[in-house]
Amino acid sequence: AQKITQTQPGMFVQEKEAVTLDCTYDTSDQSYGLFWYKQPSSGEMIFLIYQGSYDEQNATEGRYSLNFQKARKSANLVISASQLGDSAMYFCAMDRPYTGNQFYFGTGTSLTVIP
């Protein structure tokens, strides 16, 4: 069975500092995708970054990077130069590419950026 684990319920980071949000996953599939979504207090789900299981390089999108360690089954999100607007819930998710819209989400990490 697929499972996503986020062990940090809440995190604090100083403005302009970098922060790492942890995510580990469990799957027996060879092909899968790993995603991070941001949910601000307004409630919408915002896609941040994607990593395919066969991608050899870590994904980057602006200030977001995904530290993908396949052997350890981890997909940590790194946010560099934190901004006040980064305060939100962050969800790690995994899909099963050939089984429709089946995504599996972690329980989320609440990030607070301190001025």
Next chain:
Amino acid sequence: NAGVTQTPKFQVLKTGQSMTLQCAQDMNHEYMSWYRQDPGMGLRLIHYSVGAGITDQGEVPNGYNVSRSTTEDFPLRLLSAAPSQTSVYFCASSLPGQGTGELFFGEGSRLTVL
């Protein structure tokens, strides 16, 4: 661009009542799905569809019904509402084989069952 549109955004029901959450997307996405979000539990898949006329159960399907008569619409029906169905519901769509296949979400519907 409208993207994924959910209605209503808020709803209060009494136990035993039925209702339908509407979801429509204008991106011609084949895949659509419904998730519920509960505190401390992340998002969990209720039902999903890979195309018109095709639906399947997700992780938590009990008490919900779906149909997919068109590519654009994917309504979620609560047959007899229970307090345990108090949650925030998200509709999502995606297009397989293009880009990352990420989910595009609606804004969410907050449902309270008394």
